[in-house]
Amino acid sequence: MRLAFILSEIGSGLRRNLSMVVSVILVTFVSLTFVGAAGMLQMQINQMKGYWYDKVQVAIFLCSEGSTAAGCAGGPVTSEQQESLNTLLESPAVAQYINDFQFESKEEAYKHFKDQFSNSPIVDSVTPDQLPASFRINMKDPQKYEIISETFSSQPGVETVIDQRQLLERLFSVMNGASLVAVSIAGVMIVCAILLIATTIRLSAFSRRRETGIMRLVGASKTVIQLPFILEGVIAAVIGAALASATLWAVSHFFLGEFMSRQYPDTAFISSGQTLILAPALLILGASLAGISSLLTLRRYLRV
Amino acid sequence: MPCRVLRAMIRFENVTKVYDQTTRPALDSVNLEIDRGEFAFLVGASGSGKSTFLRLVLKEDRATSGAVYVAGQNVAKISSWRVPRLRRGIGVVFQDFRLLPQKNVFANVAFAMQVIGKSRSVIRDTVPEVLKTVGLEGKEHRMPHELSGGEQQRVAIARAVVNRPGILLADEPTGNLDPTTSMGIMGVLDKINQNGTTVVMATHDDDIVNEMRKRVVELRNGVVIRDEAKALYTSMIPVVGQSRRLKDASGRENPETGVPGDGREGEAQR
Numbered sequence: 129m130r131l132a133f134i135l136s137e138i139g140s141g142l143r144r145n146l147s148m149v150v151s152v153i154l155v156t157f158v159s160l161t162f163v164g165a166a167g168m169l170q171m172q173i174n175q176m177k178g179y180w181y182d183k184v185q186v187a188i189f190l191c192s193e194g195s196t197a198a199g200c201a202g203g204p205v206t207s208e209q210q211e212s213l214n215t216l217l218e219s220p221a222v223a224q225y226i227n228d229f230q231f232e233s234k235e236e237a238y239k240h241f242k243d244q245f246s247n248s249p250i251v252d253s254v255t256p257d258q259l260p261a262s263f264r265i266n267m268k269d270p271q272k273y274e275i276i277s278e279t280f281s282s283q284p285g286v287e288t289v290i291d292q293r294q295l296l297e298r299l300f301s302v303m304n305g306a307s308l309v310a311v312s313i314a315g316v317m318i319v320c321a322i323l324l325i326a327t328t329i330r331l332s333a334f335s336r337r338r339e340t341g342i343m344r345l346v347g348a349s350k351t352v353i354q355l356p357f358i359l360e361g362v363i364a365a366v367i368g369a370a371l372a373s374a375t376l377w378a379v380s381h382f383f384l385g386e387f388m389s390r391q392y393p394d395t396a397f398i399s400s401g402q403t404l405i406l407a408p409a410l411l412i413l414g415a416s417l418a419g420i421s422s423l424l425t426l427r428r429y430l431r432v
Numbered sequence: 433m434p435c436r437v438l439r440a441m442i443r444f445e446n447v448t449k450v451y452d453q454t455t456r457p458a459l460d461s462v463n464l465e466i467d468r469g470e471f472a473f474l475v476g477a478s479g480s481g482k483s484t485f486l487r488l489v490l491k492e493d494r495a496t497s498g499a500v501y502v503a504g505q506n507v508a509k510i511s512s513w514r515v516p517r518l519r520r521g522i523g524v525v526f527q528d529f530r531l532l533p534q535k536n537v538f539a540n541v542a543f544a545m546q547v548i549g550k551s552r553s554v555i556r557d558t559v560p561e562v563l564k565t566v567g568l569e570g571k572e573h574r575m576p577h578e579l580s581g582g583e584q585q586r587v588a589i590a591r592a593v594v595n596r597p598g599i600l601l602a603d604e605p606t607g608n609l610d611p612t613t614s615m616g617i618m619g620v621l622d623k624i625n626q627n628g629t630t631v632v633m634a635t636h637d638d639d640i641v642n643e644m645r646k647r648v649v650e651l652r653n654g655v656v657i658r659d660e661a662k663a664l665y666t667s668m669i670p671v672v673g674q675s676r677r678l679k680d681a682s683g684r685e686n687p688e689t690g691v692p693g694d695g696r697e698g699e700a701q702r
Contacts, residue, residue, distance in 0.1 A: 133546045339543075347520030
């Protein structure tokens with residue numbers, strides 16, 4: 129009975145305040161879309177970092193079938209060449225610059241590749257043979273990359289030495305900047321959303337002050353009096369959050385999944401499924417924003 | 433002493449209420465007891481403290497000093513989450529009816545039961561019964577604007593008593609009504625009183641008070657200046673030098689003969 133009563137109160141509140149409710153939905157929608165966009169950018173950065181990014185700085189790729197680099201004239205790397213490279217890495221002259229290093233075989237390379245490009249069709253056309261084996265080096269001082277490069281580039285069996293960080297770092301700084309902008313806009317919009325929800329609840333409480341006055345007099349509990357107002361705000365905010373989640377999903381599915389991944393097949397993009405991980409977070413964020421701001425408003429404007 | 437407290441439905445012990453430090457208190461050291469089942473009029477000019485008295489009973493305000501007991505409970509000691517339970521034991525009726533305009537008669541009365549979680553079947557059984565008590569049989573589906581003032585007030589009374597409160601507070605319930613209609617309302621209040629509900633009614637309406645011959649508590653500037661059983665609106669004491677002599681009278685009367693004694697006497701004789 130009480131539940132049915134509260135639900136009917138919510139319904140009448142939403143109907144009476146329709147234009148305000150729509151504006152709450154839109155403002156939470158926009159603000160949470162920006163929050164989600166920032167989240168997506170960070171997820172994309174993680175996706176592009178792949179398996180090695182946080183662990184090593186420099187990769188020495190070894191010759192494989194069909195390598196065209198000058199150092200690979202002798203065909204794929206032999207186990208003797210690989211052994212001597214390993215010895216060189218362990219020699220004091222080189223070892224003083226590095227923390228440690230790991231060898232990544234073709235099979236391991238294939239496994240990591242599959243993980244990183246799991247959302248991309250490219251994964252089906254790649255075999256372990258096409259991927260080079262490599263030494264992955266964790267530098268004591270990443271700035272000393274040149275030393276490693278000079279020492280190893282000319283070694284037999286080495287295709288190329290790459291400082292992967294340097295390649296990606298510039299891109300990541302752009303993306304981090306973009307997520308910072310998104311977060312700032314989201315912050316402003318969230319403040320808007322909170323103020324708008326507070327105003328809406330205030331209006332709603334004012335337009336129903338007769339009812340709440342009578343409820344108070346006949347001894348309705350605080351919950352029965354306040355819950356319809358709080359849920360009004362929460363429902364509007366949750367609708368906004370759901371719209372934001374749907375928008376983010378659409379962006380990742382249609383823009384990243386269909387368009388961008390075709391334009392840049394060698395880049396790993398996040399999948400639309402991964403974006404949905406953001407949805408519960410956005411829903412909870414929206415609901416708690418609305419809940420807290422309406423609770424605080426009611427404490428001031430609705431005597432119980 | 434505890435037995436006294438329990439018998440008294442409403443008991444004010446030396447209650448003072450100050451809204452604003454710079455002005456005189458709204459209530460000034462009021463001692464008063466209203467017993468279970470009693471019918472009492474609260475009379476006095478505007479600003480004499482009648483509404484403050486009612487607000488203190490409802491715990492809408494806190495007494496600045498002194499203690500207010502309702503049904504034996506010191507309201508100052510009731511925690512805020514239990515205030516609703518206190519208010520369920522008190523029905524309130526106002527001069528301006530305060531009905532919900534978009535709900536019909538039945539829904540207005542049912543509202544008071546819905547919000548405290550009564551089941552639909554209980555509501556279906558109780559509401560027509562209460563409407564019958566207040567004389568509104570067959571008008572369940574009228575809207576408030578289709579009713580006369582007197583009928584609207586009957587709906588408000590029905591709503592106030594539908595949860596069977598022990599106390600009914602009426603703040604000038606006949607203030608907007610003509611004399612004949614007012615007498616009808618008084619009949620309803622009297623009937624509710626005879627069913628065992630304590631009724632406290634604040635009023636300016638001298639005709640009604642004189643007609644009913646119930647206990648009259650008169651307030652002036654926050655002080656009880658008269659408390660008589662089966663009394664009239666105006667005091668029998670001569671007007672000349674009234675205020676000084678009345679203060680003497682109330683000061684003497686309260687501690688010695690005891691206010692509720694008068695009320696009980698009136699009750700017993702009825």
